[in-house]
Structure formats: C-alpha cells, structure tokens
Amino acid sequence: MVGQFSNIHNADWVLCNSVYELETEAADWLSKLWPNFKTIGPTIPSFYADNRLVGDKDYGVSFFKPENGACNDWLRTKPKGSVVYVSFGRLIVSWCSQLEVLASGVVGCFVTHCGWNSTMEALSLGVAMVAMPRWTDQTTNAKFITDVWGVGVRAEGENGVVKREEIERCVRQVMEGEKGEEIRKNGEKWRKLVQEAVSEGGSSDRNINVFAQSLILSSQNDA
Numbered sequence: 001m002v003g004q005f006s007n008i009h010n011a012d013w014v015l016c017n018s019v020y021e022l023e024t025e026a027a028d029w030l031s032k033l034w035p036n037f038k039t040i041g042p043t044i045p046s047f048y049a050d051n052r053l054v055g056d057k058d059y060g061v062s063f064f065k066p067e068n069g070a071c072n073d074w075l076r077t078k079p080k081g082s083v084v085y086v087s088f089g090r091l092i093v094s095w096c097s098q099l100e101v102l103a104s105g106v107v108g109c110f111v112t113h114c115g116w117n118s119t120m121e122a123l124s125l126g127v128a129m130v131a132m133p134r135w136t137d138q139t140t141n142a143k144f145i146t147d148v149w150g151v152g153v154r155a156e157g158e159n160g161v162v163k164r165e166e167i168e169r170c171v172r173q174v175m176e177g178e179k180g181e182e183i184r185k186n187g188e189k190w191r192k193l194v195q196e197a198v199s200e201g202g203s204s205d206r207n208i209n210v211f212a213q214s215l216i217l218s219s220q221n222d223a
Contacts, residue, residue, distance in 0.1 A: 008034070013211055017041040017120065020203040021193045022149070038207035042120040042194060048099055049124060050199040058097065071096040072104070081108035084171055085127075087118060102127050109174045110152075111167070114141040126191030128152055128183045130170045132162055150186040153179070 008014065014037040020027050023039075030037045046053035075083065085107045087098060098118065101107060102125045111130045112118050119141045122129055129152030131142035145152045155162045155170045173179045197204040 012036060013038065013214070015040050015207075015211065017043045017116070019194050019197045020207075021197060022123070022190070023144075038211060039197075040204050040208050040211070042124045042198065042204075044099065044121060044124055048103055048121075049195055052200070058099070068097050068100060071101065075101065075104045075106050078106045080105050081175075083107045084109045084111060084175070086111040088113060099125075109171055111171070114138040114145060116141060119145065120194075123149070123151065123187075123190050124194045126184075126187040128174045128180070128187050130155055130167070130174055132167075134160070149190055151183055151190060153183075 011034070014030070014034045016027075016030075016037065016039050018027070018039045018041045020039045027037070027039055042049060045058055046056035048057075083104075083106045085101055087110065099121055102110065102121055107127055109130060110118075110122050110127045111132060112122070114129075114131050114133045116137060119129075129145050131145050131152050131154040133139040133142040133154075142154050146154045153170045153173050155166050157163065157166065174183055196202045199205060
C-alpha cells in the first residue's frame with residue numbers, strides 16, 4: 001500500500017516482482033501513476049525459469065539449514081502429481097527448499113497462505129494451489145489464484161478458522177475430477193507465459209534491459 005507518507009513518487013524507477021501478462025490491467029494503471037513502473041518478475045533463480053544463468057539455482061540466503069537431502073529422497077519415492085505440499089507447519093522436515101519441492105514434479109497440490117513469493121513460485125512451475133490466506137496481500141492473491149488465473153480453490157472458514165473437512169474438500173477438488181483437470185490446464189498455460197516473460201525478448205526481459213540501459217546512460221552522463 002502507498003500511504004500518505006510514502007516517497008515512492010520521487011523514485012526514478014518502480015520495479016515490481018510480477019509479470020505483465022498476469023496483471024495487465026493493474027500494470028497499465030500503475031504505469032499511468034509512475035511512467036517508469038516496470039514488471040520484472042518472477043524474481044526466482046534462473047534454473048526454475050529460463051535457465052539462462054548457469055548455476056543460479058537458489059536465492060542465496062536461508063535463515064534455516066535446509067534438509068533438502070531427506071526431502072528429495074522422500075519425494076523421489078512418490079508418483080507424479082501425488083503429493084500434497086503444505087507450506088506451513090512441520091510435516092516431514094522442518095525446513096526445505098520450497099522451489100525444489102514445487103519443481104519436483106510429484107506435487108499435485110500446494111496448500112499455501114498465498115504470500116506473493118509463494119504464489120509466484122507456484123505459478124512459475126505450474127503447481128495447483130489450495131488458498132488459505134490470513135492477512136495483508138494474501139486475500140487479494142487468493143482472489144487472483146481462484147477467480148482470475150483459475151489455478152486453485154480457496155478454503156473457506158469462520159472467524160479465521162478452517163476446519164479439516166474443508167481442507168480435505170479443497171484438496172480433493174484440486175487433485176481429482178474435472179475441476180482439478182481444469183486447474184492443471186490453467187497452471188500449465190500460466191507457467192508457459194511466465195517463463196516466456198523472463199526468456200530473451202519476453203516482457204520482463206525487455207523491462208530489465210530498459211532499466212539497465214537507463215543506468216548505463218545515467219552513469220555515462222555523470223562521467
């Protein structure tokens with residue numbers, strides 16, 4: 001949110017971790033407010049997007065020691081699309097690389113609070129979601145996940161509490177039947193669009209180049 005004390009209007013550039021094709025109307029509207037507003041997402045390691053940067057496989061920062069070995073060993077024993085991945089709470093391991101889990105090919109459903117980073121990761125990898133938003137931008141993200149992009153369903157609750165029966169209903173919707181098939185088709189569509197955006201000549205790639213060129217010109221003029 002841009003509050004009354006924000007100085008964003010003084011910024012030379014406003015760069016957003018999103019993809020133009022995902023939020024065309026919003027991006028166009030923001031460009032009217034800030035002419036140098038640019039979508040440059042998804043800002044995930046290149047290995048999971050266009051794979052143009054050799055060795056770029058993680059974010060480089062982790063507050064906890066990941067248990068990727070145990071997690072990946074377990075995932076390799078599961079059939080494609082059979083795993084329900086829950087991003088909060090301790091299940092199999094205390095901490096692991098979410099990107100590696102989502103990219104494994106065996107995750108058929110991602111139960112998420114719909115933080116923007118998690119949402120972008122799932123979209124980039126075509127993983128279906130069960131949305132369980134709690135606060136801030138999560139409810140808006142959940143709306144896009146379910147009603148705009150059609151890549152998931154929302155678990156409904158009362159007074160902030162979602163019952164296990166509701167979670168089961170949503171997981172079954174995503175994993176089984178016609179609804180789940182439709183969600184997976186939409187997920188694949190958006191996955192391709194997101195990856196095209198960061199590939200050479202895509203919308204995010206072009207925006208990053210425009211920004212980089214402006215920095216180069218500015219430095220040359222200051223020299």
